[in-house]
Amino acid sequence: MQYLKKDDYRNYFRDVFGISEDILKNYHFYETRSSVWAYSGDIAPISEAEVVGVRALRVRNIIKPTTSFLRIIGKYATKNVIFVDEDQGMRFLSGESLSEICQSLKGYVVVRTASDVLGCGLCRDGILISQVPKKYRPDSTWL
Amino acid sequence: MFEKYSGIIPDFESFLKAVATPQPYWFRVNTLKIGEMELVSRLSDKGFIIERFRNLNAYKIESMPVKHPGATLEHSFGYYYVQDISSMVPAFVLDPKPGETVLDMAAAPGSKTTLMAALMKNEGSIVANDTRASRLRALGSNVERLGVTNVMITKGDARTMNFKNQYDKILLDAPCTGEGVIRKNPKHGMPGDREHRYFSQLQKSLIKNAWNHLDTGGKLVYSTCTFNPLENEEVVQYAVSKLKMDILPVEFPVPHVRGVSFWEGKDYTDISNFVMRIYPHLLNTGGMFIAVLEKR
Numbered sequence A: 001m002q003y004l005k006k007d008d009y010r011n012y013f014r015d016v017f018g019i020s021e022d023i024l025k026n027y028h029f030y031e032t033r034s035s036v037w038a039y040s041g042d043i044a045p046i047s048e049a050e051v052v053g054v055r056a057l058r059v060r061n062i063i064k065p066t067t068s069f070l071r072i073i074g075k076y077a078t079k080n081v082i083f084v085d086e087d088q089g090m091r092f093l094s095g096e097s098l099s100e101i102c103q104s105l106k107g108y109v110v111v112r113t114a115s116d117v118l119g120c121g122l123c124r125d126g127i128l129i130s131q132v133p134k135k136y137r138p139d140s141t142w143l
Numbered sequence B: 001m002f003e004k005y006s007g008i009i010p011d012f013e014s015f016l017k018a019v020a021t022p023q024p025y026w027f028r029v030n031t032l033k034i035g036e037m038e039l040v041s042r043l044s045d046k047g048f049i050i051e052r053f054r055n056l057n058a059y060k061i062e063s064m065p066v067k068h069p070g071a072t073l074e075h076s077f078g079y080y081y082v083q084d085i086s087s088m089v090p091a092f093v094l095d096p097k098p099g100e101t102v103l104d105m106a107a108a109p110g111s112k113t114t115l116m117a118a119l120m121k122n123e124g125s126i127v128a129n130d131t132r133a134s135r136l137r138a139l140g141s142n143v144e145r146l147g148v149t150n151v152m153i154t155k156g157d158a159r160t161m162n163f164k165n166q167y168d169k170i171l172l173d174a175p176c177t178g179e180g181v182i183r184k185n186p187k188h189g190m191p192g193d194r195e196h197r198y199f200s201q202l203q204k205s206l207i208k209n210a211w212n213h214l215d216t217g218g219k220l221v222y223s224t225c226t227f228n229p230l231e232n233e234e235v236v237q238y239a240v241s242k243l244k245m246d247i248l249p250v251e252f253p254v255p256h257v258r259g260v261s262f263w264e265g266k267d268y269t270d271i272s273n274f275v276m277r278i279y280p281h282l283l284n285t286g287g288m289f290i291a292v293l294e295k296r
């Protein structure tokens, strides 16, 4: 795989989520065919690498942030952040959509509780649609 | 079935007792994402009873309100990693620092890779390699869950792979017959002599390629989770005598013994006092062998 260094993707996180340069400068962004990877290592990615840091964005048709990367930097977001309570949070993590929560927000948002970043949500027509991948959905036996 | 080791494992009766009982779970806090105190208090509030080992980020679970220690939201958020303390030791001993360049030749599922990344505060680089696709997927998801961003994952045979760089530190947590984890996976049968000899050869090829990629003065930690000296002292002696590496004493504050001096007619006294063996009955853990080597 070819990894093209494109640090311009920092602008995405700055513009959409208001994350400061101070945080973003810790990462270099590398583009592959359909993803952008956030990598804080300092040796250049080799073409044999299957994974470089953490997948930060999917970029095939539209640009979409990943829950994994938002769980790393989402706590520094100052824009497009939605705070939910624990009950709403569990529903969101389980993949449910939540109404009356987006207010005027549109597009991708960081969804969090007071203590944890839960992941990526999408606000569309006032509804918060969970973008949390299945692998991160809680099981009913979990505490 | 462990009878053949009665002459090398001290307090053999206690050893047999330990391997016949289930092994407690341990975890470490993923300091890339949360502070130790905060996580400990969250798990305690949920009803976990845990005990910290000395001043290490290593906690034994005495009892828990869930069937599996990973069945919590905190685990899914990547706030902790379930890992036996014996398996943490090789990474602690390699002691990677922020900014260093580290190669983890047989890394999946990433217990030690993710611990090293935490010690490095996600600064510097780790190349984490393995051969098996299914295990590489587990490595990828652990790296992602724990928020490790300084790792590059490669798939290749570490005996021959060109890792494209020289490294300050290398971890060779070698594929082995796994006698030390039989306790955890009792379905894993007892290996025979042929397997020990096969793995010994494989491990020598791996350590040779580790040497190729190590900077002069660089540090290599060789570890296995098995007891047979052919996979342990024998491989380390090969590195010292054939690759001309220096052996350094392994120091770490967990209960352990030194290496085996004589086995099947071979004399390992040149290296046996430097290496560390962790046996299940010493701290009620899995088994581990650890050696530290330096490239001249």
Ligand SMILES: C[S@@+](CC[C@H](N)C(=O)[O-])C[C@H]1O[C@@H](n2cnc3c(N)ncnc32)[C@H](O)[C@@H]1O
Pocket: B087, B105, B106, B107, B108, B109, B110, B111, B112, B113, B129, B130, B131, B132, B135, B156, B157, B158, B159, B173, B174, B175, B176, B225
């Ligand atoms: C003891 S396990 C590694 C455990 C890992 N270091 C951890 O702490 O999570 C050994 C690994 O070596 C891998 N392996 C076996 N042969 C290999 C080879 N020739 N090159 C690289 N890796 C190999 C296996 O797939 C296995 O994942």
